[in-house]
Amino acid sequence: xxxxxxxxxxxxxxxxxxxxxxxxxxxxIVVLVVVVVGAVFMTLYQGSITTIWxxxxxxxxxxxx
Numbered sequence: 458x459x460x461x462x463x464x465x466x467x468x469x470x471x472x473x474x475x476x477x478x479x480x481x482x483x484x485x486i487v488v489l490v491v492v493v494v495g496a497v498f499m500t501l502y503q504g505s506i507t508t509i510w511x512x513x514x515x516x517x518x519x520x521x522x
Contacts, residue, residue, distance in 0.1 A: 465490065 499506070
Protein backbone atom coordinates (compact mmCIF):
# COMPACT_ATOMS: atom_id res chain seq x y z
CA UNK A 458 0.00 0.00 0.00
CA UNK A 459 2.85 2.38 0.87
CA UNK A 460 4.59 1.68 -2.44
CA UNK A 461 1.33 2.29 -4.32
CA UNK A 462 0.77 5.66 -2.63
CA UNK A 463 4.41 6.62 -3.20
CA UNK A 464 4.11 5.80 -6.89
CA UNK A 465 0.88 7.81 -7.14
CA UNK A 466 2.52 10.80 -5.49
CA UNK A 467 5.53 10.56 -7.78
CA UNK A 468 3.26 10.45 -10.84
CA UNK A 469 1.26 13.40 -9.55
CA UNK A 470 4.46 15.33 -8.86
CA UNK A 471 5.82 14.59 -12.35
CA UNK A 472 2.54 15.81 -13.87
CA UNK A 473 2.67 19.00 -11.81
CA UNK A 474 6.35 19.62 -12.57
CA UNK A 475 6.03 18.92 -16.29
CA UNK A 476 6.08 22.34 -17.98
CA UNK A 477 4.60 20.99 -21.21
CA UNK A 478 1.73 19.16 -19.48
CA UNK A 479 -1.53 20.55 -18.25
CA UNK A 480 -0.97 21.61 -14.65
CA UNK A 481 -4.70 21.99 -14.00
CA UNK A 482 -5.14 18.28 -14.67
CA UNK A 483 -2.39 17.55 -12.15
CA UNK A 484 -4.03 19.67 -9.49
CA UNK A 485 -7.39 18.02 -10.14
CA ILE A 486 -5.76 14.62 -9.67
CA VAL A 487 -4.25 15.75 -6.37
CA VAL A 488 -7.60 17.10 -5.16
CA LEU A 489 -9.35 13.89 -6.21
CA VAL A 490 -6.82 11.75 -4.32
CA VAL A 491 -7.22 13.90 -1.19
CA VAL A 492 -11.03 13.65 -1.36
CA VAL A 493 -10.98 9.88 -1.88
CA VAL A 494 -8.50 9.30 0.96
CA GLY A 495 -10.58 11.55 3.23
CA ALA A 496 -13.77 9.69 2.34
CA VAL A 497 -12.16 6.31 3.04
CA PHE A 498 -10.76 7.60 6.35
CA MET A 499 -14.16 8.97 7.39
CA THR A 500 -15.87 5.71 6.44
CA LEU A 501 -13.41 3.51 8.32
CA TYR A 502 -13.18 5.62 11.47
CA GLN A 503 -16.67 7.14 11.64
CA GLY A 504 -17.55 5.42 14.92
CA SER A 505 -14.36 6.56 16.65
CA ILE A 506 -14.72 10.11 15.34
CA THR A 507 -18.33 10.26 16.56
CA THR A 508 -17.36 8.97 20.01
CA ILE A 509 -14.51 11.47 20.36
CA TRP A 510 -16.68 14.34 19.11
CA UNK A 511 -19.50 13.50 21.55
CA UNK A 512 -16.97 13.32 24.39
CA UNK A 513 -15.62 16.77 23.51
CA UNK A 514 -19.12 18.25 23.30
CA UNK A 515 -20.06 16.69 26.65
CA UNK A 516 -16.98 18.16 28.33
CA UNK A 517 -17.63 21.63 26.88
CA UNK A 518 -21.30 21.56 27.92
CA UNK A 519 -20.25 20.34 31.36
CA UNK A 520 -17.85 23.27 31.71
CA UNK A 521 -20.47 25.77 30.57
CA UNK A 522 -23.09 24.46 33.00
